Amino acid sequence: xxxxxxxxxxxxxxxxxxxxxxxxxxxxxxxxxxxxxxxxxxxxxxxxxxxxxxxxxxxxxxxxxxxxxxxxxxxxxxxxxxxxxxxxxxxxxxxxxxxxxxxxxxxxxxxxxxxxxxxxxxxxxxxxxxxxxxxxxxxxxxxxxxxxxxxxxxxxxxxxxxxxxxxxxxxxxxxxxxxxxxxxxxxxxxxxxxxxxxxxxxxxxxxxxxxxxxxxxxxxxxxxxxxxxxxxxxxxxxxxxxxxxxxxxxxxxxxxxxxxxxxxxxxxxxxxxxxxxxxxxxxxxxxxxxxx
Numbered sequence: 001x002x003x004x005x006x007x008x009x010x011x012x013x014x015x016x017x018x019x020x021x022x023x024x025x026x027x028x029x030x031x032x033x034x035x036x037x038x039x040x041x042x043x044x045x046x047x048x049x050x051x052x053x054x055x056x057x058x059x060x061x062x063x064x065x066x067x068x069x070x071x072x073x074x075x076x077x078x079x080x081x082x083x084x085x086x087x088x089x090x091x092x093x094x095x096x097x098x099x100x101x102x103x104x105x106x107x108x109x110x111x112x113x114x115x116x117x118x119x120x121x122x123x124x125x126x127x128x129x130x131x132x133x134x135x136x137x138x139x140x141x142x143x144x145x146x147x148x149x150x151x152x153x154x155x156x157x158x159x160x161x162x163x164x165x166x167x168x169x170x171x172x173x174x175x176x177x178x179x180x181x182x183x184x185x186x187x188x189x190x191x192x193x194x195x196x197x198x199x200x201x202x203x204x205x206x207x208x209x210x211x212x213x214x215x216x217x218x219x220x221x222x223x224x225x226x227x228x229x230x231x232x233x234x235x236x237x238x239x240x241x242x243x244x245x246x247x248x249x250x251x252x253x254x255x256x257x258x259x260x261x262x263x264x265x266x267x268x269x270x271x272x273x274x275x276x277x278x279x280x281x282x283x284x285x286x287x288x289x290x291x292x
Contacts, residue, residue, distance in 0.1 A: 027123035038080035112157040129153040168197035202235040225252035243273035
């Protein structure tokens with residue numbers, strides 16, 4: 001009896017902590033290669049040498065360590081920041097680590113980010129600097145449990161700004177709970193954040209998109225649904241997931257008053273996987289003689 005009581009208490013505490021997490025959207029990722037290039041006015045050879053010394057030590061093992069630099073203006077102030085992509089010892093990915101340095105007027109460097117792994121992504125600016133989403137994992141690399149945190153410039157360097165310590169599954173669980181409670185804005189945040197996590201297959205990613213799509217429909221953001229699936233549907237092979245995606249697009253088109261487009265998607269959904277909902281939509285629109 002006592003063990004059962006302890007389990008109940010533990011569950012209540014866990015649920016309480018879980019519920020208290022402040023929800024924010026992870027910022028949208030950007031391709032830093034498309035970002036504004038910075039023409040450095042200082043001697044870049046010396047700057048690179050200083051950074052290598054800082055990141056690798058006095059005896060940098062450049063004979064087998066990978067090292068690449070990118071000079072970028074991360075806050076649009078016409079001053080350069082330097083991104084150092086490098087691998088120390090074992091090459092497992094295109095790059096294993098990232099550090100970022102600013103350069104002052106005397107050409108000396110100042111490290112502003114030093115938490116980068118191969119899963120670091122650059123994200124849209126907060127109006128000051130480009131942000132960073134850092135994906136890290138707990139456990140072993142062969143069976144990782146992923147977490148994501150947002151870093152932004154606070155003071156003179158990047159610092160953690162949003163670190164919810166929720167897994168992909170926990171965000172999804174919170175999103176489903178919010179959706180069932182008709183808290184659609186909260187569900188939108190949770191399902192949007194799920195998309196930032198690694199997905200093992202394109203089918204799994206499509207399932208996550210389906211969760212977000214039905215939430216967008218509830219929020220009456222119909223025009224965003226079709227574009228949400230861009231470049232994803234054609235990569236998936238799971239008929240049930242594809243049918244759900246096309247049904248969702250059909251619903252959005254129907255809400256927009258685009259009946260011909262809606263029935264086209266409903267028919268596509270029905271062909272991929274039979275559902276009563278899709279069948280009824282096709283019958284209803286056909287009975288009403290929808291014209292293009």
